Amino acid sequence: MQFTKAEEYGMLGVLYLSEKTPGSITPLSEIAEAKAIPEKFLAKIFQSLSRATIVRSHRGVRGGFSLAKDPKEVTVKEVLESIHGPYHLIKCTNNADICEKAEYCSLRELLSIAERKLIQIFEDHTLAELVEWEKAKQSVS
């Protein structure tokens, strides 16, 4: 019941891109260094994000990644689900066949509620919002 590194790195990566001027291209090496993320690990994560068209890849010299959409249009949920697939607190909330008690299990019901709330939160916030928060905090200090 923990946020994984892949999810954290992915979010930090897209947030980094979100702060840049729209459409600009940034190589993986720069992101990895700026955020202190193992480059090959980040590469794998960005492949997923690329397939989900959250990010666009550009090969060759001066290549790298750019955001594929306006940060205002990308929710945290989209980013997270691109990395690890649909999110579930417990497997049986996804697939009732896993457990024969699923039909009656009250724990499953509670976790379904919790899960929906959690996803709701991730859906309610966009990358642009998070960047705003960051700026607000930094200007205070």
Place this chain on the structure above:
Amino acid sequence: MQFTKAEEYGMLGVLYLSEKTPGSITPLSEIAEAKAIPEKFLAKIFQSLSRATIVRSHRGVRGGFSLAKDPKEVTVKEVLESIHGPYHLIKCTNNADICEKAEYCSLRELLSIAERKLIQIFEDHTLAELVEWEKAKQSVS
């Protein structure tokens, strides 16, 4: 970012006790068999619950475990936190020292919000409620 077996087993265990007549004593072996849980694993979990005085242990012949409190008074949060300690989606929400960016990190802020919501849900529901849900569902079918 997943509910662990220990947490699931612990919940199933106390729910099983909650359904029994108050104060009655049930041996671990019965719970383990009824819920298809490895007995020794459940034993470890119940030790934590015992230390947290959610459950009371009784040794010797016809010994076992009984609920230490009224199911109406025990929240899901208490049970879960007895098993795995205070719950955190990511380590830095607990301890800002882990990351030098913690002060400004917007991801940390978002996860703190999500975490609070999640804990809130677990705090808002008691064992008695869950047992009710279960009964309601079973009577329908």
Place this chain on the structure above:
DNA sequence: GTCGCTATGCAGTTTACAAAAGCTGAAGAA
């Protein structure tokens, strides 16, 4: 009081998956 039953406590082992690294290739710009 002693015998059998049940929890206690701790030290393991095994398994599973996250996290990271490595390598070969393909695409693209200069």
Place this chain on the structure above:
DNA sequence: TTCTTCAGCTTTTGTAAACTGCATAGCGAC
């Protein structure tokens, strides 16, 4: 052509979850 950067796959490493075993201690029954 050549260098740069991503793509895709395999393998390694690390760590925590999941489970097991055993020796001990408390308690009840008789």
